[in-house]
Amino acid sequence: MAEQDGSNGAVEQAIGGADNMPQVGVVAQYVKDLSFENPNAPAVYQWQGQPQMDVQFNIGAQPVGQDLHEVVLKVEISAKADEGTAFQMELLYGGLFALRNVPQEQLQPFLLAEAPRILFPFARRIIADATIDAGFPPLLLDPIDFASLYMQRAAQQQAEETGGQAGEVTGQA
Template identity: 65%
Template structure:
């Protein structure tokens, strides 16, 4: 027992009444910006063949208050064919997350991997509906492994940092 002295178990309440259990809550999710362009309508509906689809995405996390963070998922889609651009769609979909008692070393992983994973299915549906409303077949994006991408990005950053450190010696 003496070796546990000074440590607080997960979920234990401190003497001042503060709960130490990590807590995450999705406060709200919303479309911040949505754009759909159909520059070659109505001719585009006569084009034969499948367009080439290019999908780009980006994640941004901002701290809005002590325990409140906004995570924004930006998805840009361009569909091109031999004749030109079939359509362009851009979506900025965000969520407000309340985070308490999350260790600082795990905060970035949550904001850049887990939060986008929670938002993605809803952003995917909004984008599919926008493309369908432009009179194209719904664009159903494949699931994205945000955790894997985060780990890959962290490994690249560490490799780059250790390479710079080795070069300075």
């Protein structure tokens, strides 16, 4: 009996220690908004040239409950040719992340670098499917290194703060 009590105490201590470990989980992924405009149909399907693509990304994160955060990946795409706009698309793809025991200094890097990395393949597929459904070849976006973008923006923001300048950090991916 004494051996069992000792082993139960060790198990409880191990479990209790695990409760203090950082834990991350994806609760849900979802399309918040999807807009596809094809203003020059049906003439656009007779255009000969390849349109120029402009792809913009924005990442937003906000707490929505205790240990619960929403991360939204916003993708805006504009395809323009000499003849006019081929199509415009906007996708807001969200993820609900449960975060427990994540140190404060690691919270923002997770929400703005790692969470978008998790969401991106699903948003990429939705974009490809939407372009196919609109009668265009699939638009397969290149993978994005969100960690590098986060580090660049953090360094830029720190440089601006050190230089006495204030403002938001914006950019293209």
